[in-house]
Amino acid sequence: MLKYQQIAGEIEKYIEENELKQGSKLPVIESLMKQYRVSKSTITKTLELLEKKGIIFQVRGSGIFVRRQKRKGYISLLSNQGFKKDLEDYILTSKIIELDVRKPSEEVALHLNMDLNEDVYYVKRIRYINGQTLCLEESYYNKAIITYLNKEIVSESIFHYITEALGLKVGFSDVYLLVDKLNEEEASYLGLEKNSPKLLVESLFHLTNGQPFDFSKVTYNYQQSQFFIQANSLFF
Amino acid sequence: MLKYQQIAGEIEKYIEENELKQGSKLPVIESLMKQYRVSKSTITKTLELLEKKGIIFQVRGSGIFVRRQKRKGYISLLSNQGFKKDLEDYILTSKIIELDVRKPSEEVALHLNMDLNEDVYYVKRIRYINGQTLCLEESYYNKAIITYLNKEIVSESIFHYITEALGLKVGFSDVYLLVDKLNEEEASYLGLEKNSPKLLVESLFHLTNGQPFDFSKVTYNYQQSQFFIQANSLFF
DNA sequence: TAGTGGTCTAGACCACCCA
DNA sequence: GGGTGGTCTAGACCACTAT
Numbered sequence: 001m002l003k004y005q006q007i008a009g010e011i012e013k014y015i016e017e018n019e020l021k022q023g024s025k026l027p028v029i030e031s032l033m034k035q036y037r038v039s040k041s042t043i044t045k046t047l048e049l050l051e052k053k054g055i056i057f058q059v060r061g062s063g064i065f066v067r068r069q070k071r072k073g074y075i076s077l078l079s080n081q082g083f084k085k086d087l088e089d090y091i092l093t094s095k096i097i098e099l100d101v102r103k104p105s106e107e108v109a110l111h112l113n114m115d116l117n118e119d120v121y122y123v124k125r126i127r128y129i130n131g132q133t134l135c136l137e138e139s140y141y142n143k144a145i146i147t148y149l150n151k152e153i154v155s156e157s158i159f160h161y162i163t164e165a166l167g168l169k170v171g172f173s174d175v176y177l178l179v180d181k182l183n184e185e186e187a188s189y190l191g192l193e194k195n196s197p198k199l200l201v202e203s204l205f206h207l208t209n210g211q212p213f214d215f216s217k218v219t220y221n222y223q224q225s226q227f228f229i230q231a232n233s234l235f236f
Numbered sequence: 237m238l239k240y241q242q243i244a245g246e247i248e249k250y251i252e253e254n255e256l257k258q259g260s261k262l263p264v265i266e267s268l269m270k271q272y273r274v275s276k277s278t279i280t281k282t283l284e285l286l287e288k289k290g291i292i293f294q295v296r297g298s299g300i301f302v303r304r305q306k307r308k309g310y311i312s313l314l315s316n317q318g319f320k321k322d323l324e325d326y327i328l329t330s331k332i333i334e335l336d337v338r339k340p341s342e343e344v345a346l347h348l349n350m351d352l353n354e355d356v357y358y359v360k361r362i363r364y365i366n367g368q369t370l371c372l373e374e375s376y377y378n379k380a381i382i383t384y385l386n387k388e389i390v391s392e393s394i395f396h397y398i399t400e401a402l403g404l405k406v407g408f409s410d411v412y413l414l415v416d417k418l419n420e421e422e423a424s425y426l427g428l429e430k431n432s433p434k435l436l437v438e439s440l441f442h443l444t445n446g447q448p449f450d451f452s453k454v455t456y457n458y459q460q461s462q463f464f465i466q467a468n469s470l471f472f
Numbered sequence: 473t474a475g476t477g478g479t480c481t482a483g484a485c486c487a488c489c490c491a
Numbered sequence: 492g493g494g495t496g497g498t499c500t501a502g503a504c505c506a507c508t509a510t
Contacts, residue, residue, distance in 0.1 A: 002498070004498080022446075028477085029477065038499080038500085039499060039501065039502095042499060044477085057407060058477065058478090059446065059476090059507090060478065060508075061476055061508035062445065062507080062509075063476065070346075077413065078465070171468075172293060172467060174305050174466055174467075175467055176462070176463070176464050177462070178462055178463075179434070179458040179461040181432075181433055196417075197415050198433070199413075206293075210293055220415070222416060225413070225414060226412070226413070228411060229314065230408070232407075238478090264494080264496085265496065274481085275481045276481090277481070278479080280496085280497080280498095283496090296487065296495070298489055298490080299494095299496080473510090475507105476506100476507085477507080478504105479503105479505070481502090481504105482500105482502100484498105484499085485497105486496105486497075488494105488497095490492100
């Protein structure tokens, strides 16, 4: 474990356990250096990480402060494939509809940088949150990278399996959001009426080396579609 | 202008001008250090910035590579209040429906950390993209911070005015996404039928010192709701 | 003007990828 | 094993905030 990750974890834990509110002041860099016996750059790296995660914000000439989102019960759009509902208790289950190996469509081949005659794993499942339909998910995995999948793996967290069992490292993803109306099939899977609103989230996941390995289309039940994103400046 | 920002800008420009594709290899850190006559840390900082912006990705032991999104014509969800449509030509206009000073509702006061008897600027406008309705926007600005607004400012880029004319620095924002059906009023403003899908984006913008100054509710025309986000690991 | 975070340097060493 | 990015150090100096 790297020092700056270690320290970031401890600070995060400290904030959680003491239930610090938005705007609470944290110790200054000088103190943190002494407390953890590391250099200033390491603390800076630590704080950068916490800032990226939306846990703190830093103000030059003033200090380091806790950042908290105002609303509870929203799903973080950028965490593991769209989950990790903050604090709140919830039960996530899923039902597998299809799981097979097939040839990619042109669209899928294009996204995954594959030839049309290579193989992909296709997974179609419904996910439930506290017993209600959350989303209909269709995923395509490059079989050359994700060499094996079965029903058991797919019914649990696929990403956990990919990182732990296969030892692959997920790097970055491109996420596309579209809003439209449910077609008949989607509506029946989600238990909604045809033409109800839907949020379609298409994600393309890459390994750290830049290889795309998973293209997913997730259609959300609009009644459960409450997402949040913590954005940093960068763009202003 | 800071060195690492300067260099990042030049590298970004270089990528744009040469239309480098996803996966193109950039010079190694050593070369960049020599080329720009700076230390390794500065180049590292530069590359971190470009990575955060989704312009490159780095692979340990291998090199630095160009990252590009696969699709055109999507709106970046995390840039200035939701715009900056990539490359594509488009014309953004807006029509002001209301602009006044008023007392905040409880919801608004809560988000902006204000008392109910303080003043907010209220702006309601429709935004058009290439002549079609893009969204209906309602914004509340803390008048103690955003001291003055008029129709002219509001019909242009409000954020440009805030940063340039008022000299304020925007720090971070919390973004909440919800999907629902249009009510009668929204439908008529957007020129859609009642009960059509809508994407509601509620954003809370803070200054660099953590003060919230703008709470906005933006209802998007679902036919124009094509957003993308470039996400980095952090969460895997 | 004291305190605090941000930038930058020069250099050592480590972890990972690839031929 | 050679090349490449990532971490970490110690220290100098700068820019902004608060009082």
